[in-house]
Amino acid sequence: MDDLENLFIKIAHRGASAYEPENTLRSFERAIELKADMIELDVRYSLDRHLVVVHDAKVDRTTDGTGLVALKTLSELKELDAGMGEKVPTLEEVIELGIGRIKFVIELKENGVEDEVVDLINKNNLLEDVFIISFKPKRLKMIKELEPKIRTGLILFASLNPIRLAKDCGADVVAPFHWFITKGLIHRARRSGLYIFTWIVDEASKAQRLREIGVSGIVTNKPDIL
Numbered sequence: 631m632d633d634l635e636n637l638f639i640k641i642a643h644r645g646a647s648a649y650e651p652e653n654t655l656r657s658f659e660r661a662i663e664l665k666a667d668m669i670e671l672d673v674r675y676s677l678d679r680h681l682v683v684v685h686d687a688k689v690d691r692t693t694d695g696t697g698l699v700a701l702k703t704l705s706e707l708k709e710l711d712a713g714m715g716e717k718v719p720t721l722e723e724v725i726e727l728g729i730g731r732i733k734f735v736i737e738l739k740e741n742g743v744e745d746e747v748v749d750l751i752n753k754n755n756l757l758e759d760v761f762i763i764s765f766k767p768k769r770l771k772m773i774k775e776l777e778p779k780i781r782t783g784l785i786l787f788a789s790l791n792p793i794r795l796a797k798d799c800g801a802d803v804v805a806p807f808h809w810f811i812t813k814g815l816i817h818r819a820r821r822s823g824l825y826i827f828t829w830i831v832d833e834a835s836k837a838q839r840l841r842e843i844g845v846s847g848i849v850t851n852k853p854d855i856l
Contacts (some may be wrong), residue, residue, distance in 0.1 A: 631856070639847030640856065641735050642666035643830055644685060648851035651713025652692060653681050653683045655727055662732050666853035669728060670735040673743055680704040681721040681746055685739070692716065712800075721747070725754055733759040735849075737785070738769045748776045767799035773799040783827060786810075793822050803827050804851070808840065816844040831855070 646664055658669050672685040677700060689695045689702070693710040708716040721736070728734060734756065736747060751760050762773045763783040770782040781839025783803035784796045788810055796804035796819075804819055805827040819826050828850035831837050837848055837855050848855075 634680075637667075637825070637846060638856075639667045639843045640665075640853050641668045641670050641847055641849045642853040643670050643849045643851045644672065644717055644781070646851070646853055648832065651716050653685060654712050654714075654716035655723065656714060657774065658714050658724060658727055658732075661853050662728065664854040667847075668733040668735050669724075670737065670763075670849055671721075671724055672737045672739050673747060674699055674739040675743060676704045676707055677701055678703045681750070682707055682745060683719045683721060683724055686723070687739075689718075689791060717852050721750060725750065725756070729754060729756070729759075733761075735761045735763055738762065738764045738766070738773075741766075741769065744772045744776060748773060748780065751780065752777065761803065762806065763803075767795060767801075770799045770801055785829070793818050793824060796824055797822060803846070805829060808836070808848075811840060811843070811845060813843050819846070 642661035645654035646660035647657055650657035650660045653671055661669050671683045672680050676682050684699050688698055693712045695710040714719050757779050761781045761783050761784055764770055765785045773780055773782055781802045783805050784801040785805045786792050787807050789795055792804050792806050803825045808828040810833055811828050815827050825846040827847040828845055831848040831850050832852050834855050
């Protein structure tokens with residue numbers, strides 16, 4: 631993690647989602663244009679076991695369809711409008727768009743996707759260009775068992791001991807909600823060999839303050855924030 635020591639990483643939340651339909655190729659392309667350092671995306675399975683990039687368990691909020699992602703085939707998902715005529719992308723399509731142009735933060739939204747995500751990362755030689763993140767420590771443990779070289783991050787809202795939780799699952803990064811970031815937490819994280827990312831930060835003044843106190847990365851809907 632030495633290469634993160636002096637970096638402040640702007641991670642585009644579901645792409646440039648303040649400006650484009652979230653988790654679409656259009657949104658990820660816009661994030662690249664706005665010079666994000668990484669794009670964050672959410673991965674779950676379709677009914678026919680394709681890795682698709684959708685945040686919610688249902689398609690209702692982000693498309694013109696209804697129902698569970700897990701009960702729709704890839705073909706059925708591709709028939710939906712995910713905003714501005716965009717389609718629900720597969721993880722492979724997002725990697726194809728971004729490889730060599732940007733790095734990736736992949737959030738695992740359900741159990742069971744770990745093996746295939748790791749296989750896809752290795753297939754595309756992306757070990758140095760990916761973080762795998764989750765709210766669920768056991769998913770991160772599984773990722774480290776499958777491929778110890780993949781960097782992982784534990785997302786938290788609030789916790790009495792976020793450092794211990796992150797260390798227990800072998801994470802490289804701990805990512806509490808920005809309300810809970812303090813200089814003391816950053817110092818304790820660094821002493822433990824962890825780095826701090828935080829979410830969701832869309833105000834420039836707040837982003838600058840977090841940068842100044844030592845946060846290593848922010849997740850933002852506005853990758854042009856700084």
